Amino acid sequence: MPDVDLATLFERPPATEADLAGARARFLHRAARSRPRRDRNLLKALLAALATTLVAVTAAVALRPLPATQPPPKPPEPSEARQALLTAADAAAAQTSAFEPGKPGEYLWVVWFHQGWDPRKGEVTTFLVENWSPSDGKGPWLRSTGRHETLFARLCPSQDPSAWSPDLRAEITAGDVPGRFGQIAAMLEWTRFHPERAAALLRLAAELPGLTVTRGQTDAKGRPAFTVGLALDGLRDELVFDEPGNTPLGRRTVVTRDTPQGEGRIPAGTVIGHTVDLYGVEPKLPRKPAKSASLDGEPPLRADQVKRVEREARCD
Amino acid sequence: MRDATATARDNDLVRLSLTDPECFAALFDRHAPHLHAYVARRLGPDVADDVVSDTFLDAFRRRHVYDPAHTDARPWLYGIASNLVGKHRRRESARYRAYARTGPDETLAALVEEGVTTLAVNRPLLRALAALKPGDRDVLLLVAWAQFTYEEVAVALSIPVGTVRSRLNRARTKVKTALEAADA
Numbered sequence: 088m089p090d091v092d093l094a095t096l097f098e099r100p101p102a103t104e105a106d107l108a109g110a111r112a113r114f115l116h117r118a119a120r121s122r123p124r125r126d127r128n129l130l131k132a133l134l135a136a137l138a139t140t141l142v143a144v145t146a147a148v149a150l151r152p153l154p155a156t157q158p159p160p161k162p163p164e165p166s167e168a169r170q171a172l173l174t175a176a177d178a179a180a181a182q183t184s185a186f187e188p189g190k191p192g193e194y195l196w197v198v199w200f201h202q203g204w205d206p207r208k209g210e211v212t213t214f215l216v217e218n219w220s221p222s223d224g225k226g227p228w229l230r231s232t233g234r235h236e237t238l239f240a241r242l243c244p245s246q247d248p249s250a251w252s253p254d255l256r257a258e259i260t261a262g263d264v265p266g267r268f269g270q271i272a273a274m275l276e277w278t279r280f281h282p283e284r285a286a287a288l289l290r291l292a293a294e295l296p297g298l299t300v301t302r303g304q305t306d307a308k309g310r311p312a313f314t315v316g317l318a319l320d321g322l323r324d325e326l327v328f329d330e331p332g333n334t335p336l337g338r339r340t341v342v343t344r345d346t347p348q349g350e351g352r353i354p355a356g357t358v359i360g361h362t363v364d365l366y367g368v369e370p371k372l373p374r375k376p377a378k379s380a381s382l383d384g385e386p387p388l389r390a391d392q393v394k395r396v397e398r399e400a401r402c403d
Numbered sequence: 404m405r406d407a408t409a410t411a412r413d414n415d416l417v418r419l420s421l422t423d424p425e426c427f428a429a430l431f432d433r434h435a436p437h438l439h440a441y442v443a444r445r446l447g448p449d450v451a452d453d454v455v456s457d458t459f460l461d462a463f464r465r466r467h468v469y470d471p472a473h474t475d476a477r478p479w480l481y482g483i484a485s486n487l488v489g490k491h492r493r494r495e496s497a498r499y500r501a502y503a504r505t506g507p508d509e510t511l512a513a514l515v516e517e518g519v520t521t522l523a524v525n526r527p528l529l530r531a532l533a534a535l536k537p538g539d540r541d542v543l544l545l546v547a548w549a550q551f552t553y554e555e556v557a558v559a560l561s562i563p564v565g566t567v568r569s570r571l572n573r574a575r576t577k578v579k580t581a582l583e584a585a586d587a
Contacts, residue, residue, distance in 0.1 A: 092528050092582075093528060093532075093543075093547045093578065094547055094548075096444070096528065096529070096532075097443075097444040098444070099440050099443060099444060100440065101436035101437045101439070101440050102435065102436045102437075102439035102440055102443070102451075102455075103436070106436075106439060106448070107435050107436065107439060107455070109452045109456075110435065110439065110451075110452045110453075110455040110456040110459075111431070111456070113452065113453065113456035114431070114455075114456040114459055114460055263494060319447070
Protein backbone atom coordinates (compact mmCIF):
# COMPACT_ATOMS: atom_id res chain seq x y z
CA MET A 88 0.00 0.00 0.00
CA PRO A 89 2.50 2.64 -1.13
CA ASP A 90 -0.14 5.41 -1.29
CA VAL A 91 -1.12 4.82 2.34
CA ASP A 92 2.49 4.70 3.45
CA LEU A 93 3.31 7.85 1.52
CA ALA A 94 0.26 9.71 2.82
CA THR A 95 1.27 9.07 6.42
CA LEU A 96 5.00 9.50 6.00
CA PHE A 97 6.23 12.26 8.34
CA GLU A 98 2.58 13.13 8.91
CA ARG A 99 2.18 16.13 11.17
CA PRO A 100 -0.65 18.50 12.13
CA PRO A 101 -0.84 22.07 10.81
CA ALA A 102 1.60 24.39 12.52
CA THR A 103 0.29 26.17 15.58
CA GLU A 104 0.49 29.87 16.25
CA ALA A 105 3.48 29.17 18.46
CA ASP A 106 5.17 27.15 15.71
CA LEU A 107 4.71 30.06 13.33
CA ALA A 108 5.95 32.75 15.64
CA GLY A 109 9.52 32.32 14.39
CA ALA A 110 8.50 32.43 10.73
CA ARG A 111 6.46 35.55 11.38
CA ALA A 112 9.33 37.25 13.14
CA ARG A 113 11.71 36.46 10.27
CA PHE A 114 9.17 37.66 7.76
CA LEU A 115 8.73 40.93 9.61
CA HIS A 116 12.42 41.50 10.02
CA ARG A 117 13.41 40.74 6.45
CA ALA A 118 10.42 42.46 4.88
CA ALA A 119 11.26 45.63 6.75
CA ARG A 120 14.85 45.56 5.44
CA SER A 121 14.26 44.43 1.91
CA ARG A 122 11.81 46.94 0.49
CA PRO A 123 12.72 50.14 -1.37
CA ARG A 124 12.12 53.28 0.63
CA ARG A 125 9.08 54.28 -1.44
CA ASP A 126 7.27 51.13 -0.35
CA ARG A 127 8.09 51.32 3.28
CA ASN A 128 5.02 53.29 4.14
CA LEU A 129 2.92 50.51 2.66
CA LEU A 130 4.92 47.96 4.51
CA LYS A 131 4.58 49.73 7.80
CA ALA A 132 0.90 48.99 7.83
CA LEU A 133 1.50 45.31 7.02
CA LEU A 134 4.20 44.96 9.60
CA ALA A 135 2.08 46.68 12.19
CA ALA A 136 -0.72 44.23 11.46
CA LEU A 137 1.56 41.21 11.66
CA ALA A 138 3.32 42.56 14.73
CA THR A 139 -0.02 42.95 16.44
CA THR A 140 -0.82 39.34 15.66
CA LEU A 141 2.63 38.27 16.77
CA VAL A 142 2.23 40.05 20.10
CA ALA A 143 -1.12 38.37 20.54
CA VAL A 144 0.39 34.99 19.69
CA THR A 145 3.30 35.54 22.04
CA ALA A 146 0.95 36.60 24.79
CA ALA A 147 -1.27 33.61 24.17
CA VAL A 148 1.69 31.28 24.32
CA ALA A 149 3.05 32.97 27.41
CA LEU A 150 -0.28 32.92 29.17
CA ARG A 151 -1.05 29.30 28.54
CA PRO A 152 -1.20 27.47 31.86
CA LEU A 153 1.85 25.39 32.60
CA PRO A 154 1.37 21.65 33.07
CA ALA A 155 1.29 20.44 36.60
CA THR A 156 4.21 18.09 36.04
CA GLN A 157 7.80 19.03 36.72
CA PRO A 158 9.55 20.93 33.93
CA PRO A 159 11.76 18.74 31.76
CA PRO A 160 15.37 18.51 32.87
CA LYS A 161 17.78 20.87 31.20
CA PRO A 162 19.52 19.08 28.33
CA PRO A 163 23.19 18.40 28.93
CA GLU A 164 25.79 20.50 27.22
CA PRO A 165 26.87 19.24 23.78
CA SER A 166 30.47 19.35 24.93
CA GLU A 167 29.69 16.40 27.20
CA ALA A 168 28.90 14.36 24.11
CA ARG A 169 32.18 15.33 22.50
CA GLN A 170 34.06 14.36 25.63
CA ALA A 171 32.20 11.06 25.94
CA LEU A 172 32.97 10.16 22.32
CA LEU A 173 36.64 11.06 22.66
CA THR A 174 36.86 8.97 25.82
CA ALA A 175 35.21 6.07 23.99
CA ALA A 176 37.66 6.54 21.12
CA ASP A 177 40.59 6.31 23.52
CA ALA A 178 39.09 3.19 25.08
CA ALA A 179 38.72 1.59 21.65
CA ALA A 180 42.25 2.52 20.64
CA ALA A 181 43.60 0.95 23.82
CA GLN A 182 42.00 -2.37 22.85
CA THR A 183 43.86 -2.67 19.58
CA SER A 184 46.31 -5.29 20.72
CA ALA A 185 43.61 -7.41 22.35
CA PHE A 186 41.88 -8.23 19.07
CA GLU A 187 42.74 -10.89 16.56
CA PRO A 188 40.96 -10.02 13.33
CA GLY A 189 41.24 -13.51 11.85
CA LYS A 190 43.26 -15.00 9.05
CA PRO A 191 42.36 -15.00 5.36
CA GLY A 192 39.66 -17.59 4.78
CA GLU A 193 38.29 -17.29 8.31
CA TYR A 194 35.06 -15.59 9.26
CA LEU A 195 34.30 -12.93 11.83
CA TRP A 196 31.21 -13.99 13.70
CA VAL A 197 29.13 -11.38 15.54
CA VAL A 198 25.80 -11.99 17.28
CA TRP A 199 23.49 -9.02 17.71
CA PHE A 200 20.64 -8.88 20.18
CA HIS A 201 18.02 -7.04 18.19
CA GLN A 202 14.85 -5.24 19.18
CA GLY A 203 12.61 -4.34 16.26
CA TRP A 204 9.12 -3.01 15.76
CA ASP A 205 6.73 -5.58 14.41
CA PRO A 206 4.00 -3.70 12.57
CA ARG A 207 1.85 -6.80 12.37
CA LYS A 208 1.76 -7.24 16.14
CA GLY A 209 2.10 -3.56 17.00
CA GLU A 210 4.84 -4.29 19.51
CA VAL A 211 8.56 -4.58 19.96
CA THR A 212 9.94 -7.99 19.13
CA THR A 213 13.32 -9.36 20.12
CA PHE A 214 15.55 -11.81 18.30
CA LEU A 215 19.15 -12.63 17.52
CA VAL A 216 20.93 -11.70 14.34
CA GLU A 217 24.17 -13.47 13.43
CA ASN A 218 26.66 -12.22 10.87
CA TRP A 219 29.55 -14.17 9.38
CA SER A 220 31.83 -11.91 7.34
CA PRO A 221 35.11 -12.93 5.67
CA SER A 222 38.03 -11.58 7.67
CA ASP A 223 39.90 -10.57 4.52
CA GLY A 224 36.81 -9.11 2.89
CA LYS A 225 36.88 -11.68 0.08
CA GLY A 226 33.84 -13.73 -0.83
CA PRO A 227 30.28 -14.00 0.41
CA TRP A 228 28.97 -13.26 3.87
CA LEU A 229 26.01 -14.68 5.75
CA ARG A 230 23.31 -13.21 7.94
CA SER A 231 20.85 -15.25 9.93
CA THR A 232 17.83 -14.24 11.99
CA GLY A 233 17.10 -17.81 13.00
CA ARG A 234 14.22 -17.98 10.53
CA HIS A 235 15.80 -16.49 7.46
CA GLU A 236 19.33 -16.77 6.20
CA THR A 237 20.74 -14.57 3.51
CA LEU A 238 23.99 -15.30 1.75
CA PHE A 239 25.27 -12.06 0.25
CA ALA A 240 27.59 -12.26 -2.71
CA ARG A 241 29.99 -9.67 -1.34
CA LEU A 242 30.60 -7.12 1.36
CA CYS A 243 29.91 -3.47 0.70
CA PRO A 244 33.04 -1.32 0.60
CA SER A 245 32.37 0.18 4.01
CA GLN A 246 32.22 -3.35 5.47
CA ASP A 247 35.28 -4.67 3.70
CA PRO A 248 38.55 -4.02 5.56
CA SER A 249 40.51 -4.42 2.34
CA ALA A 250 38.52 -1.56 0.77
CA TRP A 251 38.78 0.90 3.63
CA SER A 252 40.39 4.19 2.70
CA PRO A 253 43.29 5.59 4.71
CA ASP A 254 41.32 8.82 4.64
CA LEU A 255 38.27 8.00 6.73
CA ARG A 256 36.70 11.38 6.02
CA ALA A 257 36.51 10.47 2.35
CA GLU A 258 34.24 7.55 3.24
CA ILE A 259 31.69 9.80 4.95
CA THR A 260 29.63 10.88 1.99
CA ALA A 261 26.51 12.19 3.75
CA GLY A 262 26.23 15.96 3.71
CA ASP A 263 24.32 16.96 6.79
CA VAL A 264 24.80 16.15 10.46
CA PRO A 265 22.03 13.51 10.78
CA GLY A 266 23.31 11.79 7.66
CA ARG A 267 26.92 11.80 8.83
CA PHE A 268 25.92 10.57 12.27
CA GLY A 269 23.87 7.75 10.77
CA GLN A 270 26.66 6.78 8.41
CA ILE A 271 29.23 6.73 11.18
CA ALA A 272 26.89 4.64 13.35
CA ALA A 273 26.40 2.12 10.54
CA MET A 274 30.13 1.89 9.84
CA LEU A 275 30.86 1.50 13.52
CA GLU A 276 28.90 -1.76 13.57
CA TRP A 277 31.51 -3.38 11.36
CA THR A 278 34.45 -2.49 13.57
CA ARG A 279 34.07 -5.15 16.26
CA PHE A 280 37.41 -6.62 15.21
CA HIS A 281 38.93 -3.32 14.14
CA PRO A 282 39.05 -1.07 17.20
CA GLU A 283 41.48 1.34 15.58
CA ARG A 284 38.83 2.11 12.97
CA ALA A 285 36.20 2.36 15.69
CA ALA A 286 38.39 4.92 17.45
CA ALA A 287 38.76 6.98 14.28
CA LEU A 288 35.01 6.88 13.64
CA LEU A 289 34.25 7.97 17.19
CA ARG A 290 36.65 10.88 16.85
CA LEU A 291 34.85 11.95 13.69
CA ALA A 292 31.52 11.67 15.49
CA ALA A 293 32.89 13.88 18.27
CA GLU A 294 33.17 16.71 15.74
CA LEU A 295 29.44 16.71 15.01
CA PRO A 296 27.35 19.46 16.62
CA GLY A 297 24.12 18.89 18.46
CA LEU A 298 24.87 15.52 20.03
CA THR A 299 23.84 14.92 23.61
CA VAL A 300 24.58 12.28 26.24
CA THR A 301 21.95 10.31 28.12
CA ARG A 302 23.30 8.58 31.24
CA GLY A 303 21.77 5.87 33.36
CA GLN A 304 20.55 3.76 30.45
CA THR A 305 20.63 0.01 29.79
CA ASP A 306 21.25 -1.63 26.47
CA ALA A 307 18.87 -4.15 24.88
CA LYS A 308 20.34 -6.89 27.10
CA GLY A 309 19.95 -4.86 30.27
CA ARG A 310 23.60 -3.98 30.69
CA PRO A 311 24.46 -0.55 32.19
CA ALA A 312 25.00 1.88 29.38
CA PHE A 313 24.98 5.49 28.27
CA THR A 314 24.08 6.85 24.89
CA VAL A 315 25.23 9.66 22.63
CA GLY A 316 22.55 10.70 20.22
CA LEU A 317 20.93 13.17 17.91
CA ALA A 318 17.25 14.10 17.94
CA LEU A 319 15.48 14.55 14.63
CA ASP A 320 11.76 14.95 14.09
CA GLY A 321 10.33 12.68 16.74
CA LEU A 322 13.18 10.19 16.69
CA ARG A 323 16.45 10.10 18.55
CA ASP A 324 19.24 8.08 16.96
CA GLU A 325 21.78 6.94 19.53
CA LEU A 326 25.06 5.15 19.83
CA VAL A 327 25.06 2.90 22.89
CA PHE A 328 28.17 2.51 25.06
CA ASP A 329 29.10 0.26 27.91
CA GLU A 330 29.06 2.05 31.26
CA PRO A 331 31.66 2.47 32.63
CA GLY A 332 33.89 0.76 30.07
CA ASN A 333 33.05 3.22 27.26
CA THR A 334 33.12 0.54 24.57
CA PRO A 335 30.55 0.71 21.77
CA LEU A 336 27.73 -1.79 22.27
CA GLY A 337 25.43 -0.93 19.41
CA ARG A 338 22.93 1.60 18.22
CA ARG A 339 19.27 2.29 18.75
CA THR A 340 16.46 4.66 17.88
CA VAL A 341 14.18 6.10 20.54
CA VAL A 342 10.75 7.19 19.36
CA THR A 343 10.21 10.49 21.16
CA ARG A 344 6.69 11.16 19.94
CA ASP A 345 3.95 8.97 18.54
CA THR A 346 4.98 8.15 14.98
CA PRO A 347 2.58 7.13 12.21
CA GLN A 348 3.40 3.73 10.82
CA GLY A 349 1.21 2.46 8.05
CA GLU A 350 -2.28 2.48 9.49
CA GLY A 351 -1.06 2.40 13.08
CA ARG A 352 1.31 4.29 15.31
CA ILE A 353 4.51 3.53 17.13
CA PRO A 354 4.06 4.97 20.62
CA ALA A 355 6.49 7.47 22.08
CA GLY A 356 9.06 5.77 24.28
CA THR A 357 9.50 2.77 21.98
CA VAL A 358 13.15 1.75 21.66
CA ILE A 359 14.43 -0.25 18.73
CA GLY A 360 17.97 -1.18 17.81
CA HIS A 361 20.57 -3.76 18.55
CA THR A 362 23.46 -4.46 20.83
CA VAL A 363 26.36 -6.83 20.41
CA ASP A 364 26.01 -10.09 22.31
CA LEU A 365 28.80 -12.46 21.24
CA TYR A 366 31.63 -12.45 18.75
CA GLY A 367 34.49 -14.64 17.69
CA VAL A 368 36.43 -16.06 14.75
CA GLU A 369 35.05 -19.06 12.88
CA PRO A 370 37.00 -21.23 10.44
CA LYS A 371 34.20 -21.35 7.87
CA LEU A 372 30.61 -20.45 7.17
CA PRO A 373 28.08 -22.59 9.04
CA ARG A 374 26.31 -25.31 7.20
CA LYS A 375 22.70 -24.65 6.59
CA PRO A 376 21.03 -23.74 8.84
CA ALA A 377 22.82 -21.56 11.35
CA LYS A 378 22.15 -22.45 14.96
CA SER A 379 20.61 -19.15 16.04
CA ALA A 380 17.45 -19.28 18.12
CA SER A 381 14.49 -16.95 18.00
CA LEU A 382 13.84 -14.93 21.13
CA ASP A 383 10.37 -13.76 20.26
CA GLY A 384 8.66 -16.53 22.16
CA GLU A 385 8.35 -18.84 19.21
CA PRO A 386 10.30 -22.10 19.15
CA PRO A 387 13.38 -22.38 16.92
CA LEU A 388 12.68 -23.82 13.51
CA ARG A 389 13.83 -27.21 12.34
CA ALA A 390 16.71 -27.25 9.93
CA ASP A 391 14.48 -27.87 6.93
CA GLN A 392 12.27 -24.91 7.85
CA VAL A 393 14.99 -22.30 7.69
CA LYS A 394 15.15 -20.67 4.32
CA ARG A 395 18.52 -19.60 2.97
CA VAL A 396 18.47 -17.25 0.01
CA GLU A 397 21.32 -15.82 -1.99
CA ARG A 398 21.38 -12.31 -3.30
CA GLU A 399 23.56 -9.37 -4.19
CA ALA A 400 24.42 -6.85 -1.50
CA ARG A 401 22.90 -3.43 -1.95
CA CYS A 402 25.43 -0.76 -1.13
CA ASP A 403 23.95 2.74 -0.78
CA MET B 404 -10.77 45.28 8.17
CA ARG B 405 -9.92 42.05 9.97
CA ASP B 406 -13.53 40.91 9.99
CA ALA B 407 -13.77 41.54 6.27
CA THR B 408 -10.51 39.77 5.44
CA ALA B 409 -11.54 36.72 7.40
CA THR B 410 -14.21 35.90 4.85
CA ALA B 411 -12.65 37.41 1.73
CA ARG B 412 -11.40 35.18 -1.06
CA ASP B 413 -7.66 34.90 -1.54
CA ASN B 414 -7.63 36.81 -4.83
CA ASP B 415 -9.54 39.64 -3.22
CA LEU B 416 -7.05 39.74 -0.37
CA VAL B 417 -4.14 39.94 -2.77
CA ARG B 418 -5.86 42.70 -4.73
CA LEU B 419 -6.70 44.64 -1.59
CA SER B 420 -3.15 44.26 -0.32
CA LEU B 421 -1.87 46.32 -3.24
CA THR B 422 -3.26 49.40 -1.58
CA ASP B 423 -3.68 48.07 1.93
CA PRO B 424 -0.77 45.76 2.84
CA GLU B 425 -2.47 44.82 6.07
CA CYS B 426 -4.72 42.52 4.08
CA PHE B 427 -1.79 40.28 3.25
CA ALA B 428 -1.59 39.29 6.91
CA ALA B 429 -4.84 37.38 6.46
CA LEU B 430 -3.21 35.21 3.79
CA PHE B 431 -0.43 34.33 6.19
CA ASP B 432 -2.91 33.43 8.92
CA ARG B 433 -4.97 31.38 6.52
CA HIS B 434 -2.30 29.35 4.75
CA ALA B 435 0.89 29.37 6.81
CA PRO B 436 -0.16 26.58 9.23
CA HIS B 437 -0.63 23.96 6.48
CA LEU B 438 2.21 25.28 4.34
CA HIS B 439 4.55 25.02 7.31
CA ALA B 440 3.49 21.43 7.95
CA TYR B 441 4.03 20.56 4.28
CA VAL B 442 7.51 22.06 4.17
CA ALA B 443 8.40 20.52 7.52
CA ARG B 444 7.56 17.08 6.12
CA ARG B 445 9.96 17.72 3.27
CA LEU B 446 12.81 19.55 4.97
CA GLY B 447 12.26 19.34 8.72
CA PRO B 448 10.71 21.93 11.04
CA ASP B 449 13.78 24.10 11.43
CA VAL B 450 14.15 24.84 7.75
CA ALA B 451 10.38 25.11 7.40
CA ASP B 452 10.42 28.31 9.42
CA ASP B 453 12.77 29.94 6.93
CA VAL B 454 11.00 28.60 3.88
CA VAL B 455 7.58 29.76 5.07
CA SER B 456 8.78 33.26 5.89
CA ASP B 457 10.61 33.43 2.55
CA THR B 458 7.54 32.18 0.71
CA PHE B 459 5.31 34.89 2.09
CA LEU B 460 7.97 37.55 1.61
CA ASP B 461 8.37 36.48 -2.01
CA ALA B 462 4.61 36.37 -2.47
CA PHE B 463 4.23 39.81 -0.95
CA ARG B 464 6.80 41.24 -3.34
CA ARG B 465 5.13 39.59 -6.34
CA ARG B 466 1.52 40.17 -5.38
CA HIS B 467 1.07 42.68 -8.21
CA VAL B 468 1.50 39.88 -10.77
CA TYR B 469 -0.93 37.49 -9.06
CA ASP B 470 -3.53 36.14 -11.47
CA PRO B 471 -6.85 37.38 -10.04
CA ALA B 472 -8.68 34.56 -11.80
CA HIS B 473 -7.39 32.17 -9.14
CA THR B 474 -9.60 32.49 -6.10
CA ASP B 475 -7.43 30.08 -4.10
CA ALA B 476 -3.87 31.29 -3.48
CA ARG B 477 -2.61 27.90 -2.30
CA PRO B 478 -1.21 26.78 -5.66
CA TRP B 479 0.60 30.11 -5.99
CA LEU B 480 2.04 29.92 -2.47
CA TYR B 481 2.96 26.23 -2.69
CA GLY B 482 4.57 26.89 -6.06
CA ILE B 483 6.79 29.54 -4.51
CA ALA B 484 7.49 27.20 -1.61
CA SER B 485 8.35 24.37 -4.02
CA ASN B 486 10.94 26.57 -5.69
CA LEU B 487 12.42 27.38 -2.30
CA VAL B 488 12.37 23.72 -1.29
CA GLY B 489 14.27 23.06 -4.52
CA LYS B 490 17.12 25.20 -3.21
CA HIS B 491 17.40 22.72 -0.36
CA ARG B 492 17.34 19.73 -2.69
CA ARG B 493 20.42 18.13 -1.22
CA ARG B 494 19.08 18.59 2.27
CA GLU B 495 15.76 17.03 1.33
CA SER B 496 17.38 13.97 -0.17
CA ALA B 497 19.77 13.75 2.75
CA ARG B 498 16.82 13.92 5.14
CA TYR B 499 15.09 11.00 3.46
CA ARG B 500 18.33 9.08 3.32
CA ALA B 501 19.03 9.84 6.95
CA TYR B 502 15.77 8.18 7.89
CA ALA B 503 16.15 5.46 5.34
CA ARG B 504 19.77 4.95 6.14
CA THR B 505 20.71 1.55 6.94
CA GLY B 506 23.82 3.00 5.44
CA PRO B 507 25.98 0.32 4.22
CA ASP B 508 24.54 -1.87 6.93
CA GLU B 509 22.97 -4.79 5.19
CA THR B 510 21.92 -6.32 8.49
CA LEU B 511 19.27 -3.71 9.07
CA ALA B 512 18.40 -3.41 5.42
CA ALA B 513 17.57 -7.05 5.14
CA LEU B 514 15.65 -7.07 8.40
CA VAL B 515 13.61 -4.24 7.04
CA GLU B 516 12.83 -6.24 3.98
CA GLU B 517 11.75 -9.12 6.15
CA GLY B 518 9.25 -6.78 7.77
CA VAL B 519 10.37 -7.53 11.28
CA THR B 520 11.77 -4.23 12.29
CA THR B 521 11.39 -0.76 12.86
CA LEU B 522 10.36 2.39 11.33
CA ALA B 523 11.51 0.39 8.67
CA VAL B 524 8.46 -0.35 6.70
CA ASN B 525 8.96 3.13 5.35
CA ARG B 526 12.65 2.91 4.68
CA PRO B 527 12.40 1.56 1.13
CA LEU B 528 9.83 4.26 0.49
CA LEU B 529 12.22 6.90 1.76
CA ARG B 530 14.98 5.59 -0.42
CA ALA B 531 12.66 5.74 -3.38
CA LEU B 532 11.63 9.31 -2.56
CA ALA B 533 15.25 10.37 -2.26
CA ALA B 534 15.99 8.89 -5.67
CA LEU B 535 13.17 10.67 -7.52
CA LYS B 536 13.87 13.55 -9.87
CA PRO B 537 13.07 16.80 -8.04
CA GLY B 538 10.29 17.72 -10.47
CA ASP B 539 8.66 14.31 -10.10
CA ARG B 540 8.95 14.51 -6.32
CA ASP B 541 7.33 17.96 -6.27
CA VAL B 542 4.32 16.62 -8.15
CA LEU B 543 4.02 13.46 -6.09
CA LEU B 544 4.20 15.25 -2.75
CA LEU B 545 1.88 18.09 -3.71
CA VAL B 546 -0.71 15.43 -4.51
CA ALA B 547 0.02 13.12 -1.57
CA TRP B 548 0.76 15.65 1.17
CA ALA B 549 -0.97 18.87 0.10
CA GLN B 550 -3.96 17.07 -1.48
CA PHE B 551 -3.68 19.15 -4.64
CA THR B 552 -5.64 18.28 -7.76
CA TYR B 553 -3.76 17.84 -11.01
CA GLU B 554 -4.94 21.27 -12.08
CA GLU B 555 -3.69 22.87 -8.86
CA VAL B 556 -0.32 21.20 -9.24
CA ALA B 557 -0.14 22.52 -12.78
CA VAL B 558 -0.73 26.06 -11.57
CA ALA B 559 1.70 25.68 -8.68
CA LEU B 560 4.56 24.43 -10.81
CA SER B 561 3.65 26.34 -13.99
CA ILE B 562 3.50 23.18 -16.08
CA PRO B 563 0.76 21.68 -18.25
CA VAL B 564 -1.69 19.25 -16.69
CA GLY B 565 -0.41 16.58 -19.05
CA THR B 566 3.06 17.00 -17.62
CA VAL B 567 1.62 16.66 -14.13
CA ARG B 568 0.05 13.36 -15.12
CA SER B 569 3.22 12.01 -16.70
CA ARG B 570 5.42 13.08 -13.78
CA LEU B 571 3.00 11.64 -11.25
CA ASN B 572 2.75 8.39 -13.13
CA ARG B 573 6.53 8.14 -13.37
CA ALA B 574 7.01 8.92 -9.68
CA ARG B 575 4.36 6.44 -8.56
CA THR B 576 5.81 3.75 -10.78
CA LYS B 577 9.29 4.26 -9.36
CA VAL B 578 8.04 4.20 -5.78
CA LYS B 579 5.93 1.11 -6.44
CA THR B 580 8.84 -0.65 -8.11
CA ALA B 581 11.13 0.19 -5.21
CA LEU B 582 8.65 -1.14 -2.67
CA GLU B 583 8.03 -4.30 -4.64
CA ALA B 584 11.77 -4.86 -4.93
CA ALA B 585 12.07 -4.52 -1.17
CA ASP B 586 9.25 -7.01 -0.66
CA ALA B 587 10.68 -9.54 -3.09
